[in-house]
Amino acid sequence: MLRLGLVSFGGNNALLMSRMVVEEQGWLSHAEMDDAVAVATLGPGGNSSNLSYEVGRRLGGVCSGLTAYASMTIPGIVLGLTVGETILSLSSQPMVAGAINGAEAAAVAMMIAIGVRLGRRSLNQRLDWILALVVFVVIGPLDGAIMLAVPPAVAMGYLVRSRGWMP
Amino acid sequence: MHQWNLLGRLTIQVFEAALVAFGGLGVVLEPLQRAVVALGLMSLSDFARLYALSSVLPGPNGPIFMALVGWPGFGLIGSLTVVAAWAFPSLLITHQLGRISAAGEHPRAARLLSVLKAIAVGLIFDGVLALLSSFNLAMPKETALQMSITLVGVVLLLAFKLNPLWLLLCAMALGAAVH
DSSP states (O other): HHHHHHHOOOOOOOOHHHHHIISSSSSSHHHHHHHHHHHHSSSSOOOHHHHHHHHHHHHHHHHHHHHHHHHHHHHHHHHHHHHHHHHHHHTTOOOOHHHHHHHHHHHHHHHHHHHHHHHHHHOOOOHHHHHHHHHHHHHHHTTTOHHHHHHHHHHHHHHHHHHOOOO | OOOHHHHHHHHHOOOOOOOOOTTOOHHHHHHHHHHHHHSSSOOOHHHHHHHHHHHHHEEEEHHHHHHHHHHHEEEEEEEEHHHHHHHHHHHHHHHHHHHHTTTSSSSSHHHHHHHHHHHHHHHHHHHHHHHHHTTTTTTTHHHHHHHHHHHHHHHHHHHHHHHHHHHHHHHHHHHHHHH
């Protein structure tokens, strides 16, 4: 997690974490990682920090979750508190700004890839596609509030699935 | 106003913001900024500078930003308190959702989890949209490079299962070289 904390730029590290936890270490299965990504995405406060907690919790309980959360955030905090001013002045240098722009673009690619992977495994029925599309359109292009879109979508989705109204 | 009283009020403001920060720090940045400036803890420009710093540092910018906000005037205790106020609601909700997901074999939990996963896909692509909108369209060359890195990156990650760390390093090197 400390390693991830040092290389996670752009606010998304699900794919990096998936690579480490599932493919390199074999600590979680793909299905468990998908569940963790979904849980982290739905919680407030930021996906990457939530994901570090959720992965840690699945591996060793609450203490491991908190340790993973701390490990993920401590490198950035230490850098910010110690050499923050230097980093801020460096970030306006063209070369450093360019590297940060590149990292942001890579972060978008990683986010799309994790979305496609989760979608491939999770959007199995028509209802799944409708829920994903409605939430995407209401919050993204229509700029609606998450709190107005997600709770009704969860309630409607659960009701429709429970009653078997849509195959 | 007494220093610790101020820290208490800052902690409450951050806690309240964290409860509704679905989508991350950006969602509650504006009300947080108003609250922090109203408490007299820092100026608008200081707040903006700390946010800019948290955005360029590695790691999740929410807790990092909170540590930076809590530091001036209160030191390590301030940083830890404000980070805890930010982290507690999100970890509590994430924890509860995680427990539901762990009970996935139960029919009700499985139904709920399948709904949550579908919604998470929509939210992830909302995040993609938000990140894409942060690309600076006023700088066409840089934007074209970022779009190219993103498109090629998606293909490499999905079709060739490229290690994302390699993509990150190559993208940073390319961005630095082109500038």
